[in-house]
Amino acid sequence: MGAALRWLWASLLLVVAVATRAQVPVTEPDFTGLVLKDVQQTISTCLSEVQHGRTHLALGRIDSALFPNGVTLALDPTVADPLTHRAFARAMRAWNEALGLDCPLQLAKTGTEPEVWVRLTSMLPTGMGHELGLIQLERRVQYSRTLHRVIIKGTISVLQAHRGHAMTEDEQFHIMLHEMGHLLGLDDVPNVGPLMGPMQRGRTLTAVPAEEAVLVRQLRAILRQRSQQVTLLASTMP
Numbered sequence: 400m401g402a403a404l405r406w407l408w409a410s411l412l413l414v415v416a417v418a419t420r421a422q423v424p425v426t427e428p429d430f431t432g433l434v435l436k437d438v439q440q441t442i443s444t445c446l447s448e449v450q451h452g453r454t455h456l457a458l459g460r461i462d463s464a465l466f467p468n469g470v471t472l473a474l475d476p477t478v479a480d481p482l483t484h485r486a487f488a489r490a491m492r493a494w495n496e497a498l499g500l501d502c503p504l505q506l507a508k509t510g511t512e513p514e515v516w517v518r519l520t521s522m523l524p525t526g527m528g529h530e531l532g533l534i535q536l537e538r539r540v541q542y543s544r545t546l547h548r549v550i551i552k553g554t555i556s557v558l559q560a561h562r563g564h565a566m567t568e569d570e571q572f573h574i575m576l577h578e579m580g581h582l583l584g585l586d587d588v589p590n591v592g593p594l595m596g597p598m599q600r601g602r603t604l605t606a607v608p609a610e611e612a613v614l615v616r617q618l619r620a621i622l623r624q625r626s627q628q629v630t631l632l633a634s635t636m637p
């Protein structure tokens with residue numbers, strides 16, 4: 400009798416200890432205006448989805464922003480100009496250098512369909528505030544009570560020329576880097592200077608600014624933490 404009681408207490412304490420540790424925030428930053436709204440919404444609503452029985456929707460939404468198994472990209476093979484190939488390779492390398500081992504961007508294997516294509520275009524849809532480049536990204540989550548599956552389909556479009564001037568390699572690099580920033584969850588900011596601000600022609604970045612690299616790392620840490628919290632909370636639900 401006494402032994403059984405002790406065991407009950409021990410397991411109860413263990414659950415509390417685990418729950419407490421997981422709930423200590425990784426000093427949760429304020430992402431307002433810096434992180435895409437749908438990603439912010441995933442962060443703020445995923446735990447309540449569990450309470451509504453949609454654990455795998457919550458986990459799928461987290462995965463669709465975190466890409467725990469990576470997200471594959473490839474440059475449109477019909478692009479002939481080596482300048483664009485160099486710009487693309489540099490942009491992939493720059494994000495990998497900025498995020499180190501936590502960079503989910505991966506080059507698609509030759510001959511396989513990437514999740515995100517990078518293309519050149521002679522025209523972008525007007526009136527969307529994307530003058531030089533654009534990412535169209537679909538994050539689809541299929542889920543049941545026990546499983547989830549994420550389907551990512553996207554295109555990064557880079558304008559070939561703007562007001563009669565062909566984009567330089569540095570400009571194409573900067574635009575690709577910016578659009579990849581969106582893929583990683585960053586939103587546009589209004590001020591000139593940061594990667595996610597408007598690009599001024601002729602004044603391009605050569606790497607991901609440290610502040611924005613830190614922001615992506617923080618975002619990924621929070622998404623990973625939420626994934627653990629969702630799993631833990633789901634395990635306590637009847």
Ligand SMILES: [Zn+2]
Nearest residue numbers: 577581586587
């Ligand atoms: Zn943008």
